Structures are given as C-alpha cells and as structure tokens.
Amino acid sequence: RRHSSDSESEPEEPSSSEEEMEEQKQETAQSSASDLNSAAKPGEGVEEAAGNQKPAGPGAPVCRAASSKAPHKPAVFVPVDRTPEVQEARLKLPILAEEQVIMEAISENPIVIICGETGSGKTTQVPQFLYEAGYASSNCAIGITEPRRVAAVSMSQRVAKEMNLSHRVVSYQIRYEGNVTDETRIKFMTDGVLLKEIQKDFMLSKYKVIIIDEAHERSMYTDILIGLLSRIVPLRKKKGLPLKLIVMSATLRVEDFTDNKRLFPVTPPVIQVDARQFPVTVHFNKKTPLDDYSGECFRKVCKIHRMLPSGGILVFLTGQAEVHSLCRRLRKAFPFHKNTTTGGGDDKEDSVEEIRRFKKSRKRKKVMTLPKIDLDNYSVVPVDEGDEDRDAETDDDDIAGSDTDLDLGDGHSEEDEKPDSSLPLYVLPLYSLLAPEKQAKVFRAPPPGTRLCVVATNVAETSLTIPGIKYVVDCGKVKKRFYDKITGVSSFRVTWISQASANQRAGRAGRTEPGHCYRLYSSAVFMDFEKFSPPEITNRPVEDLILQMKALNIEKVVNFPFPTPPPAEALAAAEEVLVALGALKEPPKTGRLKQQLAAKLSCPISPLGRIMATFPVAPRYAKMLALSRQHDCLPYTITIVAAMTVRELFEEFDRRVMSEEETAKLKEKKGRLLQMQKIWAGQGPMQKLGDLMVMLGAVGACEYAGCTRKFCEENGLRYKAVLEIRRLRGQLTTAVNSVCSDAGLYVDPKMKPPTEAQATYLRQIVLAGLGDHLARRVQAEELLDDKWKNAYKTALLDDPVFIHPSSVLFKQLPEFVVYQEIIETTKLYMKGVSAVEPEWIPALLPPYCHFGKPLENPPPSYCPETGRIRCHRPSVFYRVSWQLPAVEVD
Numbered sequence: 001r002r003h004s005s006d007s008e009s010e011p012e013e014p015s016s017s018e019e020e021m022e023e024q025k026q027e028t029a030q031s032s033a034s035d036l037n038s039a040a041k042p043g044e045g046v047e048e049a050a051g052n053q054k055p056a057g058p059g060a061p062v063c064r065a066a067s068s069k070a071p072h073k074p075a076v077f078v079p080v081d082r083t084p085e086v087q088e089a090r091l092k093l094p095i096l097a098e099e100q101v102i103m104e105a106i107s108e109n110p111i112v113i114i115c116g117e118t119g120s121g122k123t124t125q126v127p128q129f130l131y132e133a134g135y136a137s138s139n140c141a142i143g144i145t146e147p148r149r150v151a152a153v154s155m156s157q158r159v160a161k162e163m164n165l166s167h168r169v170v171s172y173q174i175r176y177e178g179n180v181t182d183e184t185r186i187k188f189m190t191d192g193v194l195l196k197e198i199q200k201d202f203m204l205s206k207y208k209v210i211i212i213d214e215a216h217e218r219s220m221y222t223d224i225l226i227g228l229l230s231r232i233v234p235l236r237k238k239k240g241l242p243l244k245l246i247v248m249s250a251t252l253r254v255e256d257f258t259d260n261k262r263l264f265p266v267t268p269p270v271i272q273v274d275a276r277q278f279p280v281t282v283h284f285n286k287k288t289p290l291d292d293y294s295g296e297c298f299r300k301v302c303k304i305h306r307m308l309p310s311g312g313i314l315v316f317l318t319g320q321a322e323v324h325s326l327c328r329r330l331r332k333a334f335p336f337h338k339n340t341t342t343g344g345g346d347d348k349e350d351s352v353e354e355i356r357r358f359k360k361s362r363k364r365k366k367v368m369t370l371p372k373i374d375l376d377n378y379s380v381v382p383v384d385e386g387d388e389d390r391d392a393e394t395d396d397d398d399i400a401g402s403d404t405d406l407d408l409g410d411g412h413s414e415e416d417e418k419p420d421s422s423l424p425l426y427v428l429p430l431y432s433l434l435a436p437e438k439q440a441k442v443f444r445a446p447p448p449g450t451r452l453c454v455v456a457t458n459v460a461e462t463s464l465t466i467p468g469i470k471y472v473v474d475c476g477k478v479k480k481r482f483y484d485k486i487t488g489v490s491s492f493r494v495t496w497i498s499q500a501s502a503n504q505r506a507g508r509a510g511r512t513e514p515g516h517c518y519r520l521y522s523s524a525v526f527m528d529f530e531k532f533s534p535p536e537i538t539n540r541p542v543e544d545l546i547l548q549m550k551a552l553n554i555e556k557v558v559n560f561p562f563p564t565p566p567p568a569e570a571l572a573a574a575e576e577v578l579v580a581l582g583a584l585k586e587p588p589k590t591g592r593l594k595q596q597l598a599a600k601l602s603c604p605i606s607p608l609g610r611i612m613a614t615f616p617v618a619p620r621y622a623k624m625l626a627l628s629r630q631h632d633c634l635p636y637t638i639t640i641v642a643a644m645t646v647r648e649l650f651e652e653f654d655r656r657v658m659s660e661e662e663t664a665k666l667k668e669k670k671g672r673l674l675q676m677q678k679i680w681a682g683q684g685p686m687q688k689l690g691d692l693m694v695m696l697g698a699v700g701a702c703e704y705a706g707c708t709r710k711f712c713e714e715n716g717l718r719y720k721a722v723l724e725i726r727r728l729r730g731q732l733t734t735a736v737n738s739v740c741s742d743a744g745l746y747v748d749p750k751m752k753p754p755t756e757a758q759a760t761y762l763r764q765i766v767l768a769g770l771g772d773h774l775a776r777r778v779q780a781e782e783l784l785d786d787k788w789k790n791a792y793k794t795a796l797l798d799d800p801v802f803i804h805p806s807s808v809l810f811k812q813l814p815e816f817v818v819y820q821e822i823i824e825t826t827k828l829y830m831k832g833v834s835a836v837e838p839e840w841i842p843a844l845l846p847p848y849c850h851f852g853k854p855l856e857n858p859p860p861s862y863c864p865e866t867g868r869i870r871c872h873r874p875s876v877f878y879r880v881s882w883q884l885p886a887v888e889v890d
C-alpha cells in the first residue's frame with residue numbers, strides 16, 4: 001500500500017488486530033511525549049530531524065528522506081475502505097510516490113512544507129495519509145484550510161467519496177454553513193473560519209494536525225494563520241500536546257516561508273512532489289495586442305482548433321463577462337446540434353443580430369472560407385430567452401461545438417486544414433462564482449468526438465486542474481481589485497500577470513502529454529512582468545485583520561511574524577480607523593513624540609472592540625451591530641450589514657455583445673429595477689436612508705414574496721446574493737444572541753418595514769459606523785472650477801467625489817452623506833450612500849470635528865470607547881440612547 005521512491009524502505013503491512021493498533025498508539029504517545037522535554041521555541045526540533053538534509057533555500061527547496069535512516073514505520077494504521085476504481089486513480093497521482101517521505105517528515109518535524117504542482121494530489125491525498133496514520137481521533141481532528149469557499153466544500157466531498165466515508169466524518173465549515181458533527185475527523189474550512197476558532201481557543205486543542213493549503217495564493221488570512229501557528233506549535237509542544245503544522249503550496253516562492261527567521265527560526269523541511277510534467281512549447285506573439293485580447297483569443301482558438309491535432313484547449317481571460325462573451329462567440333462560430341453527439345436537449349442560445357453580424361463579417365472578409373453550415377438554417381435555432389451574462393444563474397448547458405470550421409482570414413488557405421478541423425468544439429466557461437455543479441463539468445470527459453475548450457478566469461491557474469488540456473491560450477492579463485492603502489478607495493483594473501503566473505498557466509498544458517502555450521504578448525513584454533504577484537496582505541486595507549489580531553491580544557502588530565508584512569502606512573491607517581471607531585483605546589497624547597508614535601501603533605482593544613471582533617463582518621459594520629440594540633433596530637441593521645457585506649445585490653446590466661433585441665429587453669429590465677428601487681427607497685425620513693433603505697426594502701420585499709428565483713429575475717435582484725444575505729442574516733443573529741444573551745432575537749425573514757423614527761435611528765447608527773466615510777457637498781461659493789460641480793469633499797481625499805448615478809440620492813445631493821465605499825472609474829464615485837444631519841456629527845464623531853470656538857451648547861459627552869452618549873439634559877439632537885450589550889457603562 002505504501003509507495004516509496006526509496007528502494008530500501010519496504011511497504012508497510014497494515015497492522016491487523018485491534019490490540020496491535022492499541023499498542024502502537026501508546027508507542028506514538030510515548031515518543032511524542034519524549035519530544036516535550038526540550039524548551040518550546042518556534043520551529044524547535046526541526047534541526048536535528050532535518051539532519052543531513054539540505055537546508056531549503058531559494059532555488060533548492062527540495063528535501064528527501066535521508067536514505068541512511070531506518071525506514072519510517074507508521075505506528076498506527078487506520079484502514080480505509082476505498083473502491084478499486086478510486087484506489088487505481090489514486091495510484092496515478094504523483095504524491096502517492098512520496099507518501100513515505102511525507103509521513104516520515106511529518107512524524108519527525110513539527111512543521112513541514114509540501115510543494116507540488118497543481119493536480120499532484122496534495123489537497124485530496126495528504127489528509128488521507130494522516131487519517132490512515134492515526135492522526136485523527138475522537139477528540140482531535142485533522143483541520144485543512146482553504147482560501148476559497150468552493151474548494152473547502154468540494155474537496156471535503158471529494159475526500160469523503162474517495163475514502164468511502166460519510167460527510168459526518170469528512171466535513172466542511174465555511175462562513176455560512178457546514179456539516180461538522182461530533183464524528184468529524186477531517187475538517188475542511190476556509191482560512192477565516194480557523195482564525196475565528198483561534199480567537200475562541202488559542203491552542204486549537206481540537207486539532208492534532210493543521211494543514212494550510214494553497215499557501216502560494218498568499219491570501220491575507222492564510223498568511224496570518226501561518227504567523228499565528230508558528231507560535232502556537234511551540235506552545236502546544238510545551239503543554240505536552242504537540243500540534244503538527246503542514247503548509248502546502250504550488251511550486252511558487254517558498255522562500256517567503258523558509259527564509260524568514262522571524263517566522264520559522266529553524267527552517268522547516270520542504271518536500272517537493274515531482275509531478276509528471278511534460279514539456280510545454282511556449283509561443284509568444286510577435287506583437288502585443290493593445291485592447292482586444294478577447295478577440296485575439298477567439299482567433300487563436302479557431303486557429304488551434306482548425307490546424308492542430310486533438311487535445312483540450314484552455315483559455316485564460318480576466319472576468320466572467322468576458323468568459324461568457326467568448327464562449328458565446330465560439331459557440332456561434334462553431335454551431336452544432338448537440339443531439340448529434342450527446343443526444344437530446346435543446347440547442348439554446350443564438351440571436352438574430354449575431355447571425356446578421358456573422359453574415360456581414362463573412363462578406364467583409366474575403367479570405368474567410370465558407371463554413372460548412374447552411375446559414376439559412378441558422379435562423380431556425382431558437383433565440384435564447386435568458387441573459388447569458390447572468391453567469392452563475394444562467395443555464396450554460398452543454399452546448400457542444402460544431403461539425404464545421406471557420407477560417408479567420410489569417411492567411412491560411414483551406415489546404416492547410418488538418419483532419420481535426422471537423423471536430424466539434426465543446427465550449428465550457430469556468431470561473432469562481434460559477435455554480436459548483438457547472439464547475440464540475442470540466443472534470444468530466446467531453447462528449448465523444450468533440451474537442452474540449454474551457455474558457456476560464458485565473459481560477460484555472462492553480463485551484464482547479466482540468467484533465468486533457470494540451471493547448472493553453474494566455475491573454476497575459478488578470479482582473480484585480482486595487483485599494484488605496486490609506487483611503488481604501490478601490491478600483492478594478494486589468495493588469496499584466498506575473499511571470500510566475502504566466503509559467504503556471506503554461507504548465508496547465510503539459511499535464512497529460514507534451515503541450516503548447518500561446519501567449520498573446522511578446523517575449524519583451526513578458527520580461528517586464530513582475531516575478532511574482534504581491535501577497536494580498538500588502539495590497540488592501542487591513543483594519544479587519546488588525547481588529548482580529550488585537551482581539552487575540554496581539555497589541556504590537558508591527559512585531560507580528562508576518563510572512564510578508566503589510567506596508568507601515570496601511571497598519572497606521574488601520575489603527576487610526578479602529579481608534580476613531582472606538583474599537584481600540586486611544587493612545588496617550590503626552591510624553592515624547594517617539595513614545596507617542598509607538599503608542600499609536602500598539603493601542604489595546606476596547607470593550608466595544610471585543611464585541612465588534614465577534615461579528616464576522618468588517619469593523620465599520622460590526623460597530624453598527626454593536627450599537628443597534630435600541631428601538632428594535634437590530635433586525636434592520638443586521639439586514640443592511642448583510643446586504644453591504646454580500647455586495648452586488650442588484651443585477652448589473654452589461655451591454656457588451658448585445659443584439660438590438662437583447663438591448664431592448666435589457667432596457668426594460670433596467671427601467672423596472674429603477675422603478676422598484678424608487679419604491680423600496682420609501683418616503684420622507686426613510687428616503688434619507690438612501691441606498692441602504694433600498695437594500696433593506698429589496699430584501700424585505702423579496703422575503704415577503706417567498707424569496708423565489710422568479711421574483712429576483714423580474715425585479716433585477718441577484719438570486720444568489722439574496723440567498724447569501726439570508727444566510728448571513730441568520731449567522732449575524734446568532735452572533736448577536738451569543739454576545740447578548742437576553743437579546744432573544746430570531747430571524748423573521750418577513751420583517752415589517754421600519755417606522756419613520758426607526759429609519760432616523762438607523763441613519764444615526766450608520767453614521768456612527770461609517771463615520772470616517774463622511775462627505776460634505778461643495779457649496780456654490782466654494783466652487784473652484786467646473787470639475788467640482790455637484791461634488792463632495794471627504795476627510796481623506798483632496799479630489800472631488802460624486803454620488804454614483806445608480807444611487808437613489810444621485811439627484812437629491814444632501815449636504816452631508818456617508819458612503820459604503822468609493823469606487824474609481826471615470827471619476828471617484830460614492831456607492832451605498834445615506835444622508836446624515838449635520839448636527840449629529842459632533843456627538844457621534846467628535847474625532848472628525850474641529851470646533852472653531854467654544855460651542856454655546858456643547859454636545860453631551862460621548863464616550864467613543866463604549867459608544868454611549870451621556871445626555872446631561874434633554875436635547876433635540878440626541879434622540880439616541882446608545883445601549884451596548886454586555887458592556888458596563890455608568
């Protein structure tokens with residue numbers, strides 16, 4: 001059963017009797033106990049174990065079991081009843097050949113790094129190795145973290161299936177849901193879930209092994225977990241309950257973990273799993289197309305399909321709209337009656353306009369060879385009713401390719417055609433938001449006699465391995481969200497990928513046989529690429545992370561052993577926001593400047609901050625929740641916060657590649673949504689809550705209507721978002737109830753609309769949470785030039801910002817507003833806007849106010865730490881009596 005690349009180590013026989021197993025368990029217990037006598041320092045015990053192994057370093061992160069050592073004997077063997085098919089498939093995975101080496105390293109070292117190509121079997125097999133070697137017991141599970149929710153769910157299902165075990169034993173936990181039971185032995189979860197668990201139980205005593213998977217993705221929580229675990233592992237050893245840490249990564253920049261003495265004082269061993277990788281010939285374009293890389297992809301795929309022998313094609317594009325648009329183009333270029341190969345089913349989608357365009361282009365391009373289809377028959381293909389770009393919801397059924405081919409006028413004559421050109425093309429989209437069952441299609445073999453063509457975003461780069469890919473078409477770009485480190489202003493930009501990503505993408509072509517990668521950019525451009533993409537933590541605001549760390553009593557965040565530390569200005573900006581929100585205690589303003597500065601970067605958490613940290617949402621939203629226990633506002637705040645967290649509740653109407661007919665339909669839908677939004681915005685004081693009232697109204701209306709897909713489609717809501725908001729409302733309600741045992745809240749999906757008074761309280765609550773996102777309209781006398789017309793000034797930006805045209809307050813231009821976020825497109829736009837009254841500001845946001853002269857009526861004292869306003873006398877301004885659950889206030 002055990003395979004080893006080392007001929008000296010014979011496969012172990014599984015122990016048969018239970019007695020034997022029990023004996024061996026005791027042996028393991030003793031040997032681990034003897035480890036404990038030494039002092040526990042991070043990474044301790046690695047050195048002697050690593051022995052004569054090569055220290056891992058840049059360029060040589062490979063280590064193998066020292067052949068002079070006695071072969072590793074697994075002390076325990078827990079049998080797993082796999083089906084012969086599963087067993088056969090497993091044996092083909094490269095990681096199986098390294099099982100012996102991996103298990104030896106884990107048994108001898110507290111921390112082990114496993115590197116291997118995507119698809120080598122790390123995620124599915126390592127948990128099984130550990131399970132069989134007895135690392136899971138009734139009170140100690142094996143935990144695996146994934147940066148993506150999809151991966152946590154699908155991998156738990158895959159492993160359960162391979163091991164022939166129920167989901168009660170191999171389970172998952174993600175933000176909204178899970179199927180963990182008392183019997184759970186292998187638990188897949190998102191990295192955020194484990195971070196929350198560390199807050200409750202710093203020692204992670206429920207686990208014997210923690211696997212941090214996909215570490216190369218460098219997601220923010222993964223980075224932070226590795227930092228925390230580098231300290232938890234020695235602490236557990238000290239306590240006599242050793243914890244194993246396994247970091248798994250694709251072969252990308254391991255040096256950030258291995259060459260980081262602050263993180264791991266003793267370099268952990270790195271096991272390299274050699275995947276069978278076939279040579280991939282890389283073809284660069286002579287010229288780099290400026291904009292139309294999508295069109296270039298289309299031409300390349302056509303050419304490959306027409307000229308090259310069989311083998312799957314994988315195209316990398318940047319976003320889901322692009323993915324769908326290319327899928328559509330390819331399917332139209334290679335129309336095909338599905339029932340001729342797959343049998344049954346309607347050939348969906350097509351549009352009159354597209355056919356017209358196709359006919360036109362045929363006329364225009366003289367060199368184009370005639371497709372072997374009857375163009376007049378084309379028009380009998382039913383017109384697609386759905387909106388294709390609704391991606392996850394759209395039924396992108398198997399629309400297979402065609403029995404035809406298309407010459408694109410690239411100079412090749414018909415004589416160039418290879419026999420393959422008559423193969424139908426089986427086109428599938430792939431991106432992370434796609435429903436899992438549709439993602440799963442790429443794993444299945446394409447219908448016989450077709451060529452697979454997957455059009456993907458960069459999810460196909462490392463997270464998923466598609467079998468049978470021989471050709472990769474790489475546009476060289478990726479769509480990323482960029483944040484301003486200080487202001488948090490974000491924008492989506494399409495940028496060049498890194499060299500590492502480009503190589504990773506190319507590698508996808510050589511999994512089963514030698515392949516080809518077509519890069520749609522020149523080699524000179526490639527040489528200018530960054531070597532690696534920057535880790536997420538260096539590229540986004542970190543206030544949520546800092547609050548979580550402070551809740552773990554890590555005060556001096558700058559001293560934390562980050563694999564890559566966030567920029568100092570991002571850390572400072574985060575502490576400042578958290579102090580202003582009252583989540584951190586204010587630093588003293590006396591003493592030396594240097595001391596003051598140091599204090600500013602190590603503020604301890606406040607009682608309010610502790611409450612905020614228990615809510616699984618951004619700190620600004622968490623503050624709103626913490627302040628909402630009054631006037632029955634909580635259910636409304638919970639709904640608003642859930643809607644803001646889930647984002648994109650409303651359909652975006654993408655007009656690209658649309659026929660006239662489709663555009664007309666779209667206009668109608670858009671009109672309907674605008675009309676509904678006006679209704680949801682309500683009247684009078686409600687209306688002033690602005691876009692947040694619209695979200696509240698939309699969720700409320702949808703729940704009243706039974707939360708059906710039909711209602712969502714008719715009214716421009718994203719069904720998936722609505723379901724997610726519902727789940728998050730449930731989760732936030734549970735969180736509020738656990739902080740405040742007497743709240744006795746329950747989720748009533750069909751909540752009544754808020755009263756006018758409640759709407760006003762809600763605006764105050766929103767102001768208290770989004771206080772640093774306050775904007776004031778520029779008055780006529782302040783107009784510097786035309787670019788400031790209808791503009792707003794914010795505390796953090798010098799440039800004018802505007803209310804987004806999609807906002808219900810777009811035309812009303814209230815004097816003061818708070819916004820959910822600023823997005824930079826053609827201008828700086830505020831989204832999620834609510835109006836606030838100026839007189840609330842001194843009371844709720846004293847740090848943001850400058851008082852020119854002493855006020856005649858000073859605002860009642862406000863305690864930012866508790867959010868409590870002490871009203872010395874009745875005041876028309878301060879109608880809110882802030883009440884915090886579980887905080888003592890005078």
Ligand code: CDP
Pocket residue numbers: 093116117118119120121122123124125154158443463465466467
């Ligand atoms: O983690 P790593 O990328 O090293 O590989 P893995 O995710 O464990 O996948 C191992 C193999 O299982 C690959 O060849 C996948 O294509 C296959 N697999 C699958 O067929 N279906 C899944 N749901 C997951 C994995």
Ligand code: MG
Pocket residue numbers: 119122123124213214
């Ligand atoms: Mg994996």
